[in-house]
Amino acid sequence: MVAVDRDRVRAALPGYTIGGQLGTGSSGLVLAGHHRDLDRPVAIKVLSTAATDPAAVDAFRAEAQMLGRLDHPHIVRIHDFVVRDDLCLLVMELLPGGPVGRRRLSPPAACAVGLAVAHALSQAHRFGIAHRDVKPANILFTGSGLPKLTDFGIAKILEGTAGEASRLAGTPRYMAPEQIRRGWLSPATDVYGLGVVLHELLRGESMFPRDLPVSELFRWHLEVEPPPLPAVPPVLGEVVARALAKDPAARHPTGLDLARELAVAAGAAFGPRWLHDCGVTVRVVDDLVEQPPPRADRHLAGPTSLPTPLPTPTPLPLPAPALTP
Structure with a gap:
């Protein structure tokens, strides 16, 4: 340095x-x-x-x-x-609340962080940008408990020229199989990285054995199925498993798709007020989450429709740049 x-x-x-x-x-x-x-x-x-x-x-x-x-x-x-x-x-x-990896989160709080980051990624994907390094160290909290995605230093516009040099970019523990293979990158690449983060937060530990060398980490990403999440409601486990699919075509196509599915699953697992009571501040489109039941002292308008899906950028072959320590 x-x-x-x-x-x-x-x-x-x-x-x-x-x-x-x-x-x-x-x-x-x-x-x-x-x-x-x-x-x-x-x-x-x-x-x-x-x-x-x-x-x-x-x-x-x-x-x-x-x-x-x-x-x-x-x-x-x-x-x-x-x-x-x-x-x-x-x-x-300044994000003084520190990274998410320093916090022990309840399952609803972990889902709230995942929802916030997935929705943030949807904004990047809308502009055709892949983050390529979604990991706990790049998810930090404000002083009021609002999670934010940081460090777009190796982000890549989802278009490129085949003549550019191809190098690995990212952090091995959170890299998608297509990154490791230097293949085509897409919004689903970020979905995989967030899937690893969600698995860790819900499990309370890494989904890999300790002290694996990089070559073994890569083998796990490419060949080994993630450990089960027995303490997590099955509906949530299914969302995480889809995000961690080896084939990017089997994952949620964009961060917005993951955010929607995660919101529905968390509502089914924890009840309609899960997001309000989890202790993590989330500011996303209201109709991504199930609304709480109306209180006796007020009237709520009827449910709004889901937002129009954002177009999915066409995945193109991207050079993948040096590994983040």
């Missing part, structure tokens, strides 16, 4: 105070910050390879542009993008 000169970061962002390090990633690190005039806490992603890798700068800029287009309550918001000499800075909202 290349060291970051904080004085240069301060000079590039004169309106901000620069705080401590929040984390690191494959391309740089993340610093805490605060916009003085707006009194707004932020996270500042610093690209550490700008001086030696112009392609990384282009990818960083593409990430900023994608995040700017993906306006969704469960996708991290971008505030600014600054390039100064060989320094690239992406200023985003």
